[in-house]
Amino acid sequence: RARRGALRLSRLPSVPCSSHGCPALRLSPQAAMTKLAQWLCGLALLGSAWAALALAPPGLQPPAPLRQALLPLPVYLLVAFGCYSLATVGYRLATFNDCEEAAAELQEHIRAARADLRRRGLRL
Numbered sequence: 001r002a003r004r005g006a007l008r009l010s011r012l013p014s015v016p017c018s019s020h021g022c023p024a025l026r027l028s029p030q031a032a033m034t035k036l037a038q039w040l041c042g043l044a045l046l047g048s049a050w051a052a053l054a055l056a057p058p059g060l061q062p063p064a065p066l067r068q069a070l071l072p073l074p075v076y077l078l079v080a081f082g083c084y085s086l087a088t089v090g091y092r093l094a095t096f097n098d099c100e101e102a103a104a105e106l107q108e109h110i111r112a113a114r115a116d117l118r119r120r121g122l123r124l
Helices: 031-054 064-070 073-094 100-119
Strands: 011-016 023-027
Touching (some): 031 064
């Protein structure tokens, strides 16, 4: 018996994927963190490789031009990631599709709710 508030790792029932109909698994929030864990492991691997090359012991020093390129590399990668993120958000905003049918349906629901509230005596 699980305690209240305890983490429970379980798989929820399989549901069809809306984009192409394949069965997709709905995972609990604890299991959904695996993508984050993958990114963090990759970042740790790249960071340790950078540290091993850039901060090498004196006997294993890479050539000066390579070392000069390696030292500011994390800053350059961070700036490049920021630019990519801004470009992606801008592109997604520019190509965002309006759902005219859904907007019309929502407006109809709002009209019906207002009419129901007026019928019950509430003034808007």
